[in-house]
Amino acid sequence: MRSKNKNKNKLNKEVIVISLITITLLVIIGISIEGRYNNYIPSAVLDIITPAQRGLNKVFSVTSENVLGIINYKKNLKEIEKLSKENEDLKKKVIDIDLSKDELGELQNLRKSLNYIPEGYDQNYISASVISKNDGNWYDSFTISAGKKDGVVEDSIVISGTGLVGKVYEVSNNYSKAISLLNNKSAVSFEVLRKGEYTGVISQNISIDSNENFTGYLKGYLFDIKYKVVPGDILITSGIGIYPKGIPLGEVERVIEDKNNLLKYVKVKPYVDFKHIDKVLIIRPRIVE
């Protein structure tokens, strides 16, 4: 009789403890979503354990690169031929650009002499590499090998060789975590490369009434439906908002017209392959006055 009571007491205590812990976890999740918490202990744990991840990741990426290189030997030879041809074309373009750069330099000197100072934007690049990533099943987030000590702050912009990768959401002393552009609810303002007047906004918050599958694509809209944007147009950041000007975003794949709302939507294929990111650059966010 007494042992039955004792067992029941133990069970009650256990149930209470378990439900308390569950409620505490839910509260922690809520606080974390709000974003207002002191990051001291989590960042200390991150700093301690991440070097192991970094080491393993390096071994894995070197091994996989070498193995893939051997497997794709024939393909790589063709790729080298294609790139050499592209290189020649680009060299010719660079010469043209250099010539117009001289004119630009003269204009800027003239501007300085008239005491007209454009808004200064100090670009300090921090170069780092991605050392671990989450499973990518629902959203993509990465851990980057640069932290507070290297000058990374929250909301810093992460870019790779091919384009805009995303934004930093958590910083610890030596490492920081970033979330990809596809999973960011904030807006990125863009302009079309060949005609800078065609501007618009890319945001995952837009709901487009269409049968298109936007998985892995960016959604955006143009400010004016009269803009003649065609598939294949290159989009870059326009410099309005926290993203500095000139970062490639992606290529327009489809233009969707919505006559009712007087808006023109675009389906953009991002340049960055979020499954394979290695070297990145981190830039401080533009301070929006």
Add this chain to the structure above:
Amino acid sequence: MKNIILILIGIFIIIIENSIMNYIDIFNVSLNASIVYISIISLFVKRNEGALIGLILGILKDILIGRFIGVNALVFFVIGYLYGILQDKIFKDNVTTILILTLFSSLFDSLVNGILLKSLFGSEKILFSLLKGTFFIPVLNTIFALVIYKALINFVKKLDDI
């Protein structure tokens, strides 16, 4: 002692998952080795210990690569405790039972992620997300469980004898 070893192995699995396994994607989804690990070992430890191991490994996974702290912690904690309760009521030596339990824990993980993280999702159609969460990911995890369950269970039983 046994718990500490299990926690250390769990930490090792999480580190390998973040650095290596998440870079290999199969049909655009990635293996979730840590949930398979927690599902299997909590069938063979006491339920409080299972819950504790789940809590610690979950918090660690959130710190290392999570967006909001507590999401993985909640999933692992609940699975650890629940499977600790179930362990006396099921036939543990049957492969099918273990595979079904892994399937269920994978579904639970997808459900919690779907509810708590939907503010982060990209522009996937809901049907596609549903298919991914309820089919591709659980099936992948179950296949992984099929591969490692025997070795893992033998190891946990051997720990009992130390």
